Amino acid sequence: MEQRHRKIDTSLRERHNILSLLERLRKENITVDEMEEIGARLQKAGRRALSPLVRRLWREKNGDIISRYTYLLDFFEDDSWLDQLIKITLTRKDLEEEGKSVLLSALEGYGVDVSAPPFARLLDEVGGPLQLIVPRLLDKGERGLVMFMEDFVSYTPDAQRALVRELAQVDDPRVLDIFAVLLGFDEPETQREAVEMLGRIRAPRAVTLLKSYLGTASGELRGAAERSLRRLSFLGLDITVEPEPLLAFCATYASPPDASGISCLFVARWTGPDRLDTLFLELHETTGMREAWGWSGVTPEEYRKIVTDNNVDDSLVQVEPAYLVALVCDAMHRSFGNGFYMPPEFYVRQRLFAGLELVPAPYEPAFADFAPEASVTPQRIAEGMELFGDYFFDGWFIFNEQVRLLSGELERLGDEPFAGRDGAVVEQFLEEWCRDQVAPQLEQLVRRLRLTAALMDEAERDRQLIELTLVAAHSIAQGMVPLHRHPFLRRWLLELIDMVRDARAEGYEFPPPRREADDDGGWV
Numbered sequence: 001m002e003q004r005h006r007k008i009d010t011s012l013r014e015r016h017n018i019l020s021l022l023e024r025l026r027k028e029n030i031t032v033d034e035m036e037e038i039g040a041r042l043q044k045a046g047r048r049a050l051s052p053l054v055r056r057l058w059r060e061k062n063g064d065i066i067s068r069y070t071y072l073l074d075f076f077e078d079d080s081w082l083d084q085l086i087k088i089t090l091t092r093k094d095l096e097e098e099g100k101s102v103l104l105s106a107l108e109g110y111g112v113d114v115s116a117p118p119f120a121r122l123l124d125e126v127g128g129p130l131q132l133i134v135p136r137l138l139d140k141g142e143r144g145l146v147m148f149m150e151d152f153v154s155y156t157p158d159a160q161r162a163l164v165r166e167l168a169q170v171d172d173p174r175v176l177d178i179f180a181v182l183l184g185f186d187e188p189e190t191q192r193e194a195v196e197m198l199g200r201i202r203a204p205r206a207v208t209l210l211k212s213y214l215g216t217a218s219g220e221l222r223g224a225a226e227r228s229l230r231r232l233s234f235l236g237l238d239i240t241v242e243p244e245p246l247l248a249f250c251a252t253y254a255s256p257p258d259a260s261g262i263s264c265l266f267v268a269r270w271t272g273p274d275r276l277d278t279l280f281l282e283l284h285e286t287t288g289m290r291e292a293w294g295w296s297g298v299t300p301e302e303y304r305k306i307v308t309d310n311n312v313d314d315s316l317v318q319v320e321p322a323y324l325v326a327l328v329c330d331a332m333h334r335s336f337g338n339g340f341y342m343p344p345e346f347y348v349r350q351r352l353f354a355g356l357e358l359v360p361a362p363y364e365p366a367f368a369d370f371a372p373e374a375s376v377t378p379q380r381i382a383e384g385m386e387l388f389g390d391y392f393f394d395g396w397f398i399f400n401e402q403v404r405l406l407s408g409e410l411e412r413l414g415d416e417p418f419a420g421r422d423g424a425v426v427e428q429f430l431e432e433w434c435r436d437q438v439a440p441q442l443e444q445l446v447r448r449l450r451l452t453a454a455l456m457d458e459a460e461r462d463r464q465l466i467e468l469t470l471v472a473a474h475s476i477a478q479g480m481v482p483l484h485r486h487p488f489l490r491r492w493l494l495e496l497i498d499m500v501r502d503a504r505a506e507g508y509e510f511p512p513p514r515r516e517a518d519d520d521g522g523w524v
Contacts, residue, residue, distance in 0.1 A: 018042065018045055018048060018049045018052060019052060021038050021041055021042060021049075022042075022052060022053060022056060024038060025038065025065060025068045025069065025072075026065060030068070032147075032150065035068065035071060035072070038072065039071075039072045039074075039075035040075065042072060042075060042076075043075040043076060043077075046076070046077075047076075049076075050076050050081060053069060053072060053073070053081075054081060054084050054088075056069055057069050057070070057084075057085070057088055058088055058092070060099075061094065061095060061096070061099055062099075063096075063098035063099050063101070063102045063132075063136070064136075066099055066102045066103065067102045067105075067106070070085065070102070070103070070106035071106075073085065073106075073110075074110070082110060082112075085103070085106065085107060085110070086107065086112065088103065089103040089104065089107060097132060098132055098136075101131070101132040101133060102133070105130075105133055109151075130163075130166050130167060130169075130170055131169075131170060131171070134148075134167065134170045134172065134175060134178070135170070135172045135174070138172065138174040138175070138177065138178075142296055142348060145177060145178065145181060145348045146344050146345050146348050148178060148181075149181065149344035149345075149347050149348060150344045152344075153341040153344060157187050157189055157190055160185075160187060160190040160193075161189060161190055161193040164182060164190065164193040164194050164197055165193065165197060167179070167197065168197035168198075168200050168201055173203060173205070175201075176201065176203060176205045176206060176209065179194055179197070179198055179201075179206075179209060180209055180351070181347050181348055182194040183195070183209065183213050184347060184350050184351075184358070185347060186332075186336065186341060186342065186360075188221065191221065192220070192221055192224050195210070195213065195221060195224045195225050195228055196224055196227075196228060198210055198228050198232075199227065199228025199229070199230075199231035199232055200231070202232070202235050202236075202237065203237075204237060204238075204241070206232060206237075207229065207232055207237055207238070207239050207241060208241065208243045210225050210228055210229050210232075211229070211239075211241070211242060211243050212243040212354065213225050214226070214229075215354075215355060216355070216356075216357045246354055246355045247269065247270040247271060247272075248269070248270055249267065249268070249269050249270075249321050250268040250269060250270055250276055250303070251266070251267070251268045251307075251318065252265075252266070252267050252268075252318065252319055252320065252321045252323075252324045253265065253266040253267075253312055253316035253317065253318055253319065253324075254266075254316060254317065254319045254323070254324055254327060254455060254458075255315055255316045255317070255395070255455075256392045256393070256395060256451070256452045256455050257285055257395070257448045257451055257452065258395025258396065258398055259395060259396045259397070259398050259400060259402070259403075260284075260398070260400045260401075260402075261284055261285035261286065261444060261448060262282060262283065262284055262285075262290070263282075263283050263285075263327075263451075264280065264281065264282055264283070264315070264316060265280070265281040265283065265316075265324055265327060265328065266278070266279070266280050266281075266310075266312055266316055267279050267281075267321075267324060267352050267353075268303060269352045271296075271297065274299055274300060275297050275298065275299065276297075276298050276299075276300070276303050277294065277295070277296045277297065277298075277349065277351070277352055278294045278295050278296075278298060278303065278306060279292065279293075279294035279346075279349045279352050280292070280293050280294055280310070281328065281331070281346070283327065283330075283331045284331075284334075285334075285444055285447060285448060285451070286334060286338075286444060287334060287335070287338050287340075288331045288332065288333070288334035288335030288336075288337070288338060288340065289328075289331040289332065289334075289335050289342050289343060289346060290343070291343055292342070292343040292344075292345040292346035292349065293345055294345070294349050296349075317455065317458075317459040318459070319455070319458045319459065320458065321356065322356075323458050325353065325356050325358065326363045327363060328353070328358060329358060329359055329360055329361045329363065330361065330362055330363035332358065332360040333360040333361055333362050334362075336360055365450055365451065365453070365454035365457075367453065367454075367457070367466075367470060370467065370470050372471075372474050375467055375470070375471055376471050376474050376475055376480070380467075380468065380471045381471060381472070381475045381480065381481060381486070381487060381488075382487050383468055383471075383487075384468060384471060384472040384475075384486075384487050384488035384491075385487040385488055385490070385491035386468070387465075387468060387469060387472065387488060388491055388492065388495065390465060392452055392455070392456060392461075393452075396492060397495065397496065397499060399503075399510075402437075403496065403499075403500060403510075404510045404511060404512070405437075406433075406496060406497070406500055407500045407504070407510040408510070408512065409429075409433070410497065410500055410501070411504075413425075413429065418497060418501060427484070430484040430490065430493060430494075431482075431484040433484070433493065434482075434483035434484040434489065434493075435483070435484075438483055438489065439483060442476065442477070442483075445476065446473045446476055446477045449469055449470075449472055449473035449476070450470070450473050452469055453466050453469040453470050453473070456469065472488040476488070476489070
């Protein structure tokens with residue numbers, strides 16, 4: 001008898017998983033990261049997930065949920081859903097204005113001209129998508145502002161300016177919270193549009209925003225702000241009022257760069273007698289600003305808890321605001337150079353830097369007292385290995401992607417040569433590793449050492465320690481010693497090897513390294 005093979009039917013379980021993912025979208029306060037994760041999983045399922053998603057769009061009445069459904073449509077390569085979305089928008093008669101507005105806004109985001117027939121009638125009914133969407137976002141407070149900027153940075157400059165013009169028509173005084181953010185946006189023409197539109201909003205706060213803006217504005221943007229103020233004066237507003245004086249910084253901190261080229265900044269500023277705003281920034285030495293997060297209106301007790309919970313006093317050092325601003329401007333410069341805007345939350349919280357000019361510019365620390373011809377000697381180069389005894393270099397020993405790559409190489413070679421300190425094998429390994437992994441990243445390594453020395457100087461650390469760091473940077477940059485024999489690099493790599501061996505001996509299993517480029521940058 002012929003044997004028949006039966007394949008296990010997993011389609012029912014897969015459909016159940018898809019429906020469970022769609023149900024998660026109804027959760028209150030769902031985060032963008034959760035939405036992205038759900039979208040990625042639905043994307044893998046393809047049309048099997050698209051059909052139930054579209055069916056839900058036909059039935060759903062809640063504007064928030066409709067917004068989440070339409071957001072996920074973009075994850076599907078099959079764009080047949082756009083025709084369905086247009087049909088849903090034009091034919092559903094059971095939706096309130098909020099639901100209609102969300103659908104129109106989604107279509108606009110996907111490139112459909114909703115101002116043209118047959119959408120114009122719907123647009124008139126709901127008073128324009130922003131008339132409803134913006135107040136709902138502003139109801140969420142700062143989180144709503146961040147959500148607005150998350151979308152705003154994805155638009156082209158032309159679309160941004162059009163959106164700013166439409167914002168000026170929103171009948172809600174809180175819309176000025178968005179304009180306050182846009183006055184610090186990076187696109188000059190978009191910023192100019194915001195300045196000009198403020199001259200059309202008949203509200204005292206529009207005056208104070210423009211007066212504060214004049215504190216750092218220059219050139220054509222300053223002229224545009226002055227014209228907007230004159231326009232508000234013609235509208236009957238008192239433009240002689242001055243903004244409230246800026247309050248002092250409570251604290252500004254910075255960390256040394258770690259082995260992945262990442263450093264952290266922390267700033268806290270008083271906003272009232274017993275209230276502070278806070279901001280953390282994560283910077284990368286080549287790609288610029290990666291993350292921004294913080295809290296607003298915290299009490300002194302809450303501030304101390306933030307400092308404690310985030311190990312601020314242990315992992316960062318206090319610096320002057322001007323030094324911190326130089327690092328922020330450098331990160332902005334590098335982000336723009338790589339074609340990126342700042343993180344959306346940075347725009348919302350950059351008011352902490354009010355009164356200080358944030359202009360993208362490279363930061364290159366200068367050391368006027370350092371004379372390489374006198375300081376860089378064989379003895380001082382050899383003393384460079386002692387730098388790893390200082391806490392500023394703790395971040396050079398972390399389990400990142402590059403250490404996983406090192407672990408893979410050590411596993412391939414076997415532990416015996418390193419356990420027995422086989423000089424020839426170790427020497428060959430270090431030479432090959434420095435040639436293949438360290439040499440291509442030499443410029444970043446040298447800059448990292450110079451940034452560390454600059455932070456030491458800012459923190460008024462010992463002059464000998466600063467000089468020793470600069471000696472290491474200079475001697476590596478000039479190739480005064482072969483990389484695998486340079487005392488600083490050699491000590492670092494040997495300690496990393498011991499760290500990996502100890503971790504494996506304790507049972508830690510390193511994940512396999514990713515071979516493609518990642519956010520950790522290069523080996524150094």
